[in-house]
Amino acid sequence: MRVATSLPLAVIAWTLVSTLQPRPSQAQAVAQTPPMGWNSWNYFAEKVDDKDVREAADQIVATGMKDAGYVYVNIDDTWEGQRDANGMLHTNTKFPDMKALADYVHSKGLKIGIYSSPGPKTCAGYEGSLGHEEQDAKLYASWGIDYLKYDLCSFISEVMEKQAPNDRAAQMRLMQGAYEKMHKALQSTGRPIVYSFCQYGFDAVWEWAPSVGGNLWRTTGDIAPDVYHIYTILSQQAGLASYAGPGHWNDPDMLEVGNGELTLAENRSHFSMWAMLAAPLLAGNDLLHMKPEIKAILANREVIAIDQDKLGKQGGRVYADGEVEVWTRHLTGGALAVAVLNVGGDRYSTHPFHLSLDRLGLHSPQHARDLWTSKDMELTEGMPLELTRHDVFLVRIATPR
Numbered sequence: 224m225r226v227a228t229s230l231p232l233a234v235i236a237w238t239l240v241s242t243l244q245p246r247p248s249q250a251q252a253v254a255q256t257p258p259m260g261w262n263s264w265n266y267f268a269e270k271v272d273d274k275d276v277r278e279a280a281d282q283i284v285a286t287g288m289k290d291a292g293y294v295y296v297n298i299d300d301t302w303e304g305q306r307d308a309n310g311m312l313h314t315n316t317k318f319p320d321m322k323a324l325a326d327y328v329h330s331k332g333l334k335i336g337i338y339s340s341p342g343p344k345t346c347a348g349y350e351g352s353l354g355h356e357e358q359d360a361k362l363y364a365s366w367g368i369d370y371l372k373y374d375l376c377s378f379i380s381e382v383m384e385k386q387a388p389n390d391r392a393a394q395m396r397l398m399q400g401a402y403e404k405m406h407k408a409l410q411s412t413g414r415p416i417v418y419s420f421c422q423y424g425f426d427a428v429w430e431w432a433p434s435v436g437g438n439l440w441r442t443t444g445d446i447a448p449d450v451y452h453i454y455t456i457l458s459q460q461a462g463l464a465s466y467a468g469p470g471h472w473n474d475p476d477m478l479e480v481g482n483g484e485l486t487l488a489e490n491r492s493h494f495s496m497w498a499m500l501a502a503p504l505l506a507g508n509d510l511l512h513m514k515p516e517i518k519a520i521l522a523n524r525e526v527i528a529i530d531q532d533k534l535g536k537q538g539g540r541v542y543a544d545g546e547v548e549v550w551t552r553h554l555t556g557g558a559l560a561v562a563v564l565n566v567g568g569d570r571y572s573t574h575p576f577h578l579s580l581d582r583l584g585l586h587s588p589q590h591a592r593d594l595w596t597s598k599d600m601e602l603t604e605g606m607p608l609e610l611t612r613h614d615v616f617l618v619r620i621a622t623p624r
C-alpha cells in the first residue's frame with residue numbers, strides 16, 4: 224500500500240490499464256478450435272504450384288467452404304528453392320512470388336500456411352530450416368504466413384542419430400529442442416502463427432508439445448485414401464482425448480475426403496469421426512474438380528459444428544459390438560454427439576445393429592438430430608440401425624437425459 228501511494232498517479236494508472244489489457248500471448252491466441260482449411264499434400268503432393276494454391280483459395284470461397292469455417296490454405300512440401308550466400312531461402316520456380324501469393328490468399332479473407340523441417344532437408348528432399356530457424360521464421364512473417372507445419376524428416380538421421388547415437392533419451396531431447404527453437408523464432412516475429420508439429424507421434428508428443436509451443440501435433444504416421452489407413456489411425460487415438468483442448472490439438476492427419484477410391488459412406492465416416500476427434504479439418508482434395516456430394520460432406524455445417532465445439536473436448540469410443548463401434552463426444556451446454564460406425568466390410572455380419580442407450584448412460588427415448596439426413600428423430604433403447612459397410616450414423620442430442 225505504501226509503495227502504491229508513493230508512486231506517481233500516471234504510473235498507477237498505466238499499471239491498472241496494462242493489467243486489464245490482454246497479454247501478448249492471450250491477444251495472439253490461435254487455434255482455439257481445431258484449425259480448418261486445406262493442404263496441398265494429399266492430392267497434389269510434389270506437383271503443387273502457385274496456380275493450384277490460388278485455385279484452392281478461389282474454390283474455398285466459391286464452394287461456400289469459407290462460410291462453413293475453412294480458413295487456412297496450406298502449402299505443404301516442395302515449395303522450397305535454394306539458399307543464397309546470406310543463407311536466405313528462396314522459393315523454387317513453382318512459386319515465383321510467395322509474398323504475392325500470400326497477399327492473394329489474404330485478399331480472399333483466408334489465411335496461408337507453409338511447411339518446413341527442423342532437419343537439413345524436408346521429407347521430399349527440399350531445403351529444411353536447420354541452422355536457419357530465425358531467418359526462416361522472419362521470412363515467413365515477412366510474406367504474411369499464418370501457419371507452419373514443421374516436419375521432422377531428416378532431423379532423425381542427420382541430427383538425432385548422428386549427435387546421440389543409440390541414446391534414445393538424448394535424441395528425444397534434441398527433437399524437443401528443435402521444435403522449441405522454431406517456436407521461439409516464430410514468437411519473436413510477433414506474428415500469430417499456428418504451429419503444427421509433424422513427427423508422427425514420437426515420444427508421446429501429446430505430453431510435451433504444448434509446453435514447447437505446439438498448437439497441434441500429428442499422432443501417427445501418414446494417412447492414405449483407404450479405409451485401412453483411416454481406421455488404423457482412428458483406433459490409435461484411444462487414450463489421447465485428455466491432451467486436446469483449445470489451442471492444442473491431437474492431429475490424426477489431414478483429410479482424404481474426396482480422394483482415392485473412398486466410397487461416399489467411407490468419406491462420410493472419415494469426416495464424422497475426425498469431427499468426433501476434434502481433429503483439425505484440413506481438406507486434402509482437388510477442390511476445383513470436387514463432386515457436389517463431396518462438397519456436401521466437407522461443408523456439412525452441423526458436422527463441422529461438432530468438430531469446432533468451443534468446449535474442445537475430444538470424443539472417445541464407449542463400446543463396440545462386433546464390427547460396430549459407438550463413440551460419444553461431450554459438447555457445449557451439456558449436448559452430446561453420438562457416432563455409430565460400421566467398420567466391418569460385410570453387409571450382414573453385425574446387422575442390423577441395436578443401439579443401446581443404456582450403455583451410453585442415457586434414458587430412452589432421446590430427441591436427437593441426425594446430422595447426415597438433417598432430420599430430427601427419436602432414439603430408443605435397442606433401436607435397429609441399418610448401416611451399410613463402412614457407413615456411420617451421427618446424431619447430436621441437444622439435451623441428453
Ligand code: GLA
Nearest residue numbers: 264299300346347374421445
Ligand atoms: C511427411 C508428412 C506428410 C507430408 C510429406 C511431405 O510424409 O507426414 O504429411 O508433409 O512429408 O514431404
